[in-house]
Amino acid sequence: xxxxxxxxxxxxxxxxxxxxxxxxxxxxxxxxxxxxxxxxxxxxxxxxxxxxxxxxxxxxxxxxxxxxxxxxxxxxxxxxxxxxxxxxxxxxxxxxxxxxxxxxxxxxxxxxxxxxxxxxxxxxxxxxxxxxxxxxxxxxxxxxxxxxxxxxxxxxxxxxxxxxxxxxxxxxxxxxxxxxxxxxxxxxxxxx
Amino acid sequence: xxxxxxxxxxxxxxxxxxxxxxxxxxxxxxxxxxxxxxxxxxxxxxxxxxxxxxxxxxxxxxxxxxxxxxxxxxxxxxxxxxxxxxxxxxxxxxxxxxxxxxxxxxxxxxxxxxxxxxxxxxxxxxxxxxxxxxxxxxxxxxxxxxxxxxxxxxxxxxxxxxxxxxxxxxxxxxxxxxxxxxxxxxxxxxxxxxxxxxxxxxxxxxxxxxxxxxxxxxxxxxxxxxxxxxxxxxxxxxxxxxxxxxxxxxxxxxxxxxxxxxxxxxxxxxxxxxxxxxxxxxxxxxxxxxxxxxxxxxxxxxxxxxxxxxxxxxxxxxxxxx
Numbered sequence: 001x002x003x004x005x006x007x008x009x010x011x012x013x014x015x016x017x018x019x020x021x022x023x024x025x026x027x028x029x030x031x032x033x034x035x036x037x038x039x040x041x042x043x044x045x046x047x048x049x050x051x052x053x054x055x056x057x058x059x060x061x062x063x064x065x066x067x068x069x070x071x072x073x074x075x076x077x078x079x080x081x082x083x084x085x086x087x088x089x090x091x092x093x094x095x096x097x098x099x100x101x102x103x104x105x106x107x108x109x110x111x112x113x114x115x116x117x118x119x120x121x122x123x124x125x126x127x128x129x130x131x132x133x134x135x136x137x138x139x140x141x142x143x144x145x146x147x148x149x150x151x152x153x154x155x156x157x158x159x160x161x162x163x164x165x166x167x168x169x170x171x172x173x174x175x176x177x178x179x180x181x182x183x184x185x186x187x188x189x190x191x192x
Numbered sequence: 193x194x195x196x197x198x199x200x201x202x203x204x205x206x207x208x209x210x211x212x213x214x215x216x217x218x219x220x221x222x223x224x225x226x227x228x229x230x231x232x233x234x235x236x237x238x239x240x241x242x243x244x245x246x247x248x249x250x251x252x253x254x255x256x257x258x259x260x261x262x263x264x265x266x267x268x269x270x271x272x273x274x275x276x277x278x279x280x281x282x283x284x285x286x287x288x289x290x291x292x293x294x295x296x297x298x299x300x301x302x303x304x305x306x307x308x309x310x311x312x313x314x315x316x317x318x319x320x321x322x323x324x325x326x327x328x329x330x331x332x333x334x335x336x337x338x339x340x341x342x343x344x345x346x347x348x349x350x351x352x353x354x355x356x357x358x359x360x361x362x363x364x365x366x367x368x369x370x371x372x373x374x375x376x377x378x379x380x381x382x383x384x385x386x387x388x389x390x391x392x393x394x395x396x397x398x399x400x401x402x403x404x405x406x407x408x409x410x411x412x413x414x415x416x417x418x419x420x421x422x423x424x425x426x427x428x429x430x431x432x433x434x435x436x437x438x439x440x441x442x443x444x445x446x447x448x449x450x451x452x453x454x455x456x457x458x459x460x461x462x463x464x465x466x467x468x469x470x471x472x473x474x475x476x477x478x479x480x481x482x483x484x485x486x487x488x489x490x491x492x493x494x495x496x497x498x499x500x501x502x503x504x505x506x507x508x509x510x511x512x513x514x
Contacts, residue, residue, distance in 0.1 A: 034490070036485040036489045036490070084439075084440065084452050085439060133434070133435065133436070134434075134435070134436050134438075134439055135436055135439065136436060136494040136495065136496060136497075138494070139494055164345075
């Protein structure tokens with residue numbers, strides 16, 4: 001009888017372990033999920049804060065872009081589109097050129113996904129073109145996620161490990177998160 | 193769907209003939225060796241002494257000296273080796289024959305493999321005669337073609353079975369392959385090295401035309417895009433430039449100069465869209481523009497939410513680009 005009980009105990013333990021492994025694997029799978037977006041019907045503008053002053057506690061809105069920031073495919077697509085759409089023409093490979101650097105912690109127009117989205121779609125004074133209508137919405141979100149990954153603001157398990165072009169910094173998956181500061185850059189040449 | 197000849201055993205050019213010749217040696221020799229081995233094995237099984245359960249095990253051979261290898265075994269080993277050497281010789285001589293084919297007055301094409309389509313640039317000493325097209329090569333019958341193979345992202349492989357063997361397109365490494373089509377016709381080629389999600393939808397058509405037809409086709413391809421003739425086509429062109437299309441596609445003669453996707457200057461003259469995914473008809477083109485992911489999931493062209501009238505205008509313009 002004892003033997004039987006211990007046998008069923010070990011079977012139960014094995015089942016629990018198996019369930020645990022399956023659950024772990026299932027959460028891991030999200031990293032690789034690929035979304036084949038149907039054409040979006042209506043573009044809902046994300047809430048963008050134009051002022052940094054807020055009553056009470058600072059409310060951030062990162063849930064909007066979470067789907068893209070946790071997904072390795074979306075981030076690597078963002079990395080590809082960063083070159084395709086000539087973002088590197090001004091921002092170089094993140095270090096900045098005619099446009100401000102993106103791999104530092106200085107954010108002139110905010111580091112929240114919705115703010116970066118708005119920067120890409122609406123443009124900014126003194127040079128940032130507005131890409132609204134020229135780039136499909138989901139690709140803008142992929143770019144947003146990649147731009148945030150440049151300063152380590154996304155999950156390092158999903159961020160790109162390597163680049164197809166010149167390597168100017170540690171890969172995004174190995175970038176220490178940098179606390180965003182909303183400020184004009186100290187370098188006068190980068191000032192918008 | 194567009195068929196196109198796709199058969200190693202029906203060669204349509206000098207190179208493919210030589211390769212088919214290797215096959216005609218290889219198949220009978222390998223069949224002979226295979227059948228001989230199977231027959232020898234069956235005979236050995238049939239001749240083996242059957243063990244009766246009641247009998248005591250026969251261990252007499254433990255005391256017998258090791259028998260020498262039978263003469264038949266030696267003969268079989270030597271015969272197989274010689275036959276394999278014959279195959280080796282056939283292969284070497286075929287390679288030499290391929291290398292000696294005349295390449296005078298050859299047509300030069302640079303073929304670049306992308307995920308998942310082909311870009312063809314027809315080179316010419318006169319720069320104004322260079323033109324770019326995609327997924328469909330036109331070549332003159334009887335004239336050798338030297339194809340320079342370039343891989344843009346991952347390893348692809350050029351394979352048009354009726355014209356030549358395979359050759360890989362390796363990023364960072366330029367290779368060439370040359371072929372000659374001796375009969376007019378449409379020859380289907382595919383990417384022959386697994387290159388990602390839509391590897392199977394990476395088809396290349398080689399159309400062999402009579403020399404005069406080829407010259408006319410090339411002359412048309414060199415011209416910039418035809419200006420829009422109707423109000424709808426004009427609207428389509430403006431929308432093409434204003435929307436996301438121009439971010440990746442180029443149409444020569446317009447400001448659209450994106451270099452990431454097939455050149456659409458003469459897209460209406462091609463047989464298929466999406467590198468052999470869909471037939472190039474107005475209805476299929478409209479469905480493709482609206483949602484390419486439905487037909488070729490993972491392709492780099494994003495779905496585009498276009499109102500029906502804008503879609504019709506863009507489609508009318510693209511349909512006019514003969």
